[in-house]
Amino acid sequence: MTTTRDKFGRPIVVVTGMGVVTSLGSGKADNWKKLTAGESGIRTITRFPTDGLKTTMAGTVDFIPVEPFSSTDLSERLGEVAAEEAIAQAGIGSKNDFPGPLFLAVAPVEVEWPQRQELGRAIGASSEVDYDAMLRVSGGGRFSQYHRRFLFGSVADHLAEKFGTKGSPISLSTACASGASAIQLGVEAIRRGEADAALCVATDGSVNPEALIRFSLLSALSTHNDPPEAAVRPFSKNRDGFVMAEGAGALVLESYEAATARGAKILGIIAGCGELADSFHRTRSSPDGKPIIGCVRNALSDAGIVSDQIDYINAHGTGTPENDKMEYLGISSVFGERAKQIPVSSNKSMVGHTLSAAGAVEAVFSLLTLEHQRIPPTINYDIPDPAIPFDVVPNKARDARVTAVMSNSFGFGGQNASLILTREPV
Amino acid sequence: MTETKSSNPGGVEVWITGIGLATSLGEGLDAHWDALNQRRINVDEKNFAPYIVHPFAPVNFDTQIPKKGDQRQMEAWQRIGTYAAGLALESAGIKGNKEILARMDMIVAAGGGERDLAVDSNILNSEAKGNSAPGFLNERLMNDLRPTLFLAQLSNLLAGNIAIVHGVTGSSRTFMGEEAAGVDAARIALARIAAGQSDIALIGGSQNGERKDLLVLYEFGNFNLTGKFTPVWMRAENSGFALGSGGAFLVIESRAHAEARGAKPYARLTNVVADMARRKQPGEVKATLERLWSKVGKLENDGAIITGATGAEPATSEEQAFLGEHPGFAVRATGTTFGHTMETQFPLGLALAALSISRGKLFSPNDPSGLEVEMSTPPTQIVVIGAGHWRGEGMALVEAIK
Numbered sequence A: 001m002t003t004t005r006d007k008f009g010r011p012i013v014v015v016t017g018m019g020v021v022t023s024l025g026s027g028k029a030d031n032w033k034k035l036t037a038g039e040s041g042i043r044t045i046t047r048f049p050t051d052g053l054k055t056t057m058a059g060t061v062d063f064i065p066v067e068p069f070s071s072t073d074l075s076e077r078l079g080e081v082a083a084e085e086a087i088a089q090a091g092i093g094s095k096n097d098f099p100g101p102l103f104l105a106v107a108p109v110e111v112e113w114p115q116r117q118e119l120g121r122a123i124g125a126s127s128e129v130d131y132d133a134m135l136r137v138s139g140g141g142r143f144s145q146y147h148r149r150f151l152f153g154s155v156a157d158h159l160a161e162k163f164g165t166k167g168s169p170i171s172l173s174t175a176c177a178s179g180a181s182a183i184q185l186g187v188e189a190i191r192r193g194e195a196d197a198a199l200c201v202a203t204d205g206s207v208n209p210e211a212l213i214r215f216s217l218l219s220a221l222s223t224h225n226d227p228p229e230a231a232v233r234p235f236s237k238n239r240d241g242f243v244m245a246e247g248a249g250a251l252v253l254e255s256y257e258a259a260t261a262r263g264a265k266i267l268g269i270i271a272g273c274g275e276l277a278d279s280f281h282r283t284r285s286s287p288d289g290k291p292i293i294g295c296v297r298n299a300l301s302d303a304g305i306v307s308d309q310i311d312y313i314n315a316h317g318t319g320t321p322e323n324d325k326m327e328y329l330g331i332s333s334v335f336g337e338r339a340k341q342i343p344v345s346s347n348k349s350m351v352g353h354t355l356s357a358a359g360a361v362e363a364v365f366s367l368l369t370l371e372h373q374r375i376p377p378t379i380n381y382d383i384p385d386p387a388i389p390f391d392v393v394p395n396k397a398r399d400a401r402v403t404a405v406m407s408n409s410f411g412f413g414g415q416n417a418s419l420i421l422t423r424e425p426v
Numbered sequence B: 001m002t003e004t005k006s007s008n009p010g011g012v013e014v015w016i017t018g019i020g021l022a023t024s025l026g027e028g029l030d031a032h033w034d035a036l037n038q039r040r041i042n043v044d045e046k047n048f049a050p051y052i053v054h055p056f057a058p059v060n061f062d063t064q065i066p067k068k069g070d071q072r073q074m075e076a077w078q079r080i081g082t083y084a085a086g087l088a089l090e091s092a093g094i095k096g097n098k099e100i101l102a103r104m105d106m107i108v109a110a111g112g113g114e115r116d117l118a119v120d121s122n123i124l125n126s127e128a129k130g131n132s133a134p135g136f137l138n139e140r141l142m143n144d145l146r147p148t149l150f151l152a153q154l155s156n157l158l159a160g161n162i163a164i165v166h167g168v169t170g171s172s173r174t175f176m177g178e179e180a181a182g183v184d185a186a187r188i189a190l191a192r193i194a195a196g197q198s199d200i201a202l203i204g205g206s207q208n209g210e211r212k213d214l215l216v217l218y219e220f221g222n223f224n225l226t227g228k229f230t231p232v233w234m235r236a237e238n239s240g241f242a243l244g245s246g247g248a249f250l251v252i253e254s255r256a257h258a259e260a261r262g263a264k265p266y267a268r269l270t271n272v273v274a275d276m277a278r279r280k281q282p283g284e285v286k287a288t289l290e291r292l293w294s295k296v297g298k299l300e301n302d303g304a305i306i307t308g309a310t311g312a313e314p315a316t317s318e319e320q321a322f323l324g325e326h327p328g329f330a331v332r333a334t335g336t337t338f339g340h341t342m343e344t345q346f347p348l349g350l351a352l353a354a355l356s357i358s359r360g361k362l363f364s365p366n367d368p369s370g371l372e373v374e375m376s377t378p379p380t381q382i383v384v385i386g387a388g389h390w391r392g393e394g395m396a397l398v399e400a401i402k
Helices: A028-036 A071-090 A113-123 A131-138 A144-149 A154-163 A178-191 A209-217 A256-261 A290-303 A321-340 A355-372 B029-037 B068-072 B076-091 B117-128 B136-144 B149-153 B157-166 B178-194 B212-220 B255-260 B284-296 B315-324 B334-338 B342-359
Strands: A013-022 A102-106 A170-173 A197-204 A247-255 A268-275 A312-314 A404-411 A415-422 B014-023 B105-109 B173-176 B200-207 B246-254 B267-275 B304-307 B330-333 B381-387 B393-399
Touching (some): A013 A028, A013 A071, A013 A178, A013 A256, A013 A355, A028 A355, A071 A154, A071 A197, A102 A154, A102 A178, A102 A355, A113 A131, A113 B117, A131 B117, A131 B212, A144 B212, A154 A170, A154 A197, A170 A178, A178 A197, A178 A247, A178 A355, A178 A404, A197 A355, A209 B136, A209 B149, A247 A256, A247 A355, A268 A290, A268 A355, A312 A355, A321 A404, A355 A404, A355 A415, B014 B178, B029 B342, B068 B157, B076 B157, B076 B200, B076 B246, B105 B157, B105 B178, B105 B342, B117 B136, B117 B212, B149 B157, B157 B173, B157 B200, B178 B200, B178 B246, B178 B342, B178 B393, B200 B342, B246 B255, B246 B342, B267 B284, B267 B342, B284 B315, B284 B381, B284 B393, B304 B315, B304 B334, B304 B342, B315 B381, B330 B334, B342 B381
Parallel strands (some): A102 A170, A102 A197, A312 A404, B105 B173, B105 B200, B304 B330
Antiparallel strands (some): A013 A247, A013 A268, A197 A247, A268 A415, A404 A415, B014 B246, B014 B267, B200 B246, B267 B393
C-alpha cells in the first residue's frame, strides 16, 4: 500500500489540476507546444503609445480582451482563465463549489491612469485639478464601481465568488516570488490538515504605462526593443534586463489521500518549499548569495532530499545582469561542480517575466517538464556569459529523464522562494 | 461559505510576547494605556475637511530606523510600520538578536500605493489644458516620477524594509486585501506555529491615514466620515470611517520557545477564525459573526470584546445587532479612538487585547451612546472582532495565561 504521508509524517501534497495563460497563448497545450519550440511571446506594445519610452516591448496578453481595460481587470480575467482550466482538469468539486481555500498571488492593486483621467474630466477644464478637486467629484456613487475594483482584495473576492472557494481568500504579494508563495501557502494548509484541497492562483496583467516606467526608472528592463522576440537573454553575456509580461498560472493542490480517494489523476507532487528573506537591499541580493543559498537549501530540506536528486532547475532567470549572476552563485554554492552539468533553463526567455504570476506559471511548466520528460530551452542564448557556466539548454528543447525539478523565484524586497516538484512522492 | 477551519485546533500553545504600537495617540504601551484611559482622541477635522482623519503622532524615527537613507527610501506608511515593528521586537526582548531574527517568520498586512500628489495633479492639469499628445503621459512620468517612489509604493516593501532595518529574515510574506489581510496574517502565523511549521513570528501592519489618494478610493464608495467627528456607535445617521494612522505589530511564539528564552508573555493568542460573507442579503455579516463566535473558543460569560467596527454601513449596524445578543461582554471599539487603520485594525485590536490582559484591566469605554460600559473585573478572555467595511469577517480569542 502506498503511504499518503511524506518522510516527515506530513500529508503528501499533489497537483491534480493546472492552468496557464502567457504571452504564448492560453492553456497548457498551446503553451507547451510553443515553449518547447522555442517561440517567444514578446512583442512590440500596441496597447498604449510608447513614445518616449526606453522599452517598447513586453509579453502582453492581448488575445483575451478586457473592456474597459485596467490592469486589475486583466489580472482577474487571466486568473479566471487559468483557474477554470485547472479546476476542469482536476474534476474537483462542482460548478461554483471548490472544496478548499483560495491563495492568490496578485500585483498590488491601485487606481490607474484611465480612472484618474476620468476624474480629471469630471472636474472640467475650468478649475485647477488637484486631489482636493478629485475628492470633490469622487463621491455620490458616480464612481462606486471603482471602489469595488481597486480594493486590494477585489481580485480574490471575485475569484472566490466565481469558483466558490471556502473561507477567507488570501491575496498575497512577495513581489516576483508571489506565485511560488501562493503555492507554498496551499501546501502548508494541506500539510496542517486544515484543507484537503487548495486553489492556488497567481496572476499579473500589469503592462500599463506607469508600471513599465517604474521598472524602467529602476533600470531593470531590457531595451533590446528590436526585434522584441530577442529581448530576453537570460544567462547571456549581452543580457540587459527583464521584459515585463502578463499571464497567470493556477494549480489545484490536494492531499495525496484525498486525491486518490476520489480517483483523481495525479500530475505531480509539491515535495518541498523553501523561503528566506534578504536584508541587504531593496532591489539587490546580498553579494555573498547567502539568502538565495539558504532558500534553496530550505527547499531541499523541506522536501527531505539532497541536491544530487534534482535533475533540472527551472531558473528564475530574468535576464537582468544582477539576477542571473546571483542565481548562478546561489546554485553553484549548493550544487557544487554539478551546477555546470545540471540543465538550468529560463522560461522567461520566451514568455517574459510574468512578475506576480511567474512562480506559478513556472511551476506549471516544471510539472509539464516532468510529464513530458522534455526540458524547455533558454532561447536567445547566442553569447554565453563565461561567468555563468550553466548548461542552459540553449535555444532547443531537450528530451531528458527528469524526476525532480527545482523552481526558483526571487523578488524585490529581499523575497526568495524555491519549490521542489517531483513525479512521484519522495 | 463555510468559515476557515480553526487555526489552532488544540495544537501548540502560542503566546503574544511583544507588542509595538505607534499611532495617532503616540508610541509605546504606557502612552497608549494612559491615553485610552483618559479617553483621548487625536482627530483632525480641518486639514482634510470635510473629511476627518486621525493624524500620526510625531515620533523620532531615528530611534528605530537609524539610517536616514533608509527613511528616505520609504513613504510614511512604511516608516510608521517599520518603526512599530521595531517597538514590537524591543518589547519581546529580541531586538538585535540575530540568531532569532534570522529564523523569525514575518507576515505583514499591507496596503501600499502612496502617490506623489503633485506629479499626478500636474499631469491631469496639463491634460485638462488640452495636452493630450500620444506619449505625453509617458514623458511626464519618465521625467517626474522619483525612481525610488515605486519601492515606497510596493506592498511587500514594508516587510522588505523591516528585513533591512531590523533583520527579520526567516520569511517575509505580505498579505493584501484591506481588513481581512490583518486577520489572515494573524490566522496563518498562528496556524503555522500551532502546527510546528514555525516557532516565532512578527505580524502586523501600518497605515498613513493622512493621504488624499486613499481618501479618493474610499470616497468612490462614500465610506469617508465627513463633517463632524462622532464615535463609531453614533454614526447611523452619518456613516463612514475616519482614516486612522498607525502601526501595530506583535511578536507571537510557541510557549516552549518563549519559555526557553525566558520571555514574558502579555497574553495567549488562542485562536483566529475568518470568513468572507458575500453580503448580498441583509443579515449575512451578523450571521457570519455568530458562526465565527461559535468557533473561536469556549467563552465564559464575563469577557470583553475589542472590535474594529468601522462605522461603515451596513456592516457596523449588523455588528451592533450581533453584539446586542451577547450583552455579558464589555465592548470597546478601536475605530472611535484610532479611526480606521484598515489592514492594521485587527492587529491593533490584538495588541490592545493583549495589553489589557497584561494590565489586568480593560481600558476605559469611550462612547456616549452607552454601548460601551465599564468593566470592573480583570479580563481573562477578550474576543477581537474585525468586520471589514466591504468584505471579510474575522475573530480572535486572546486569553490570560493562568
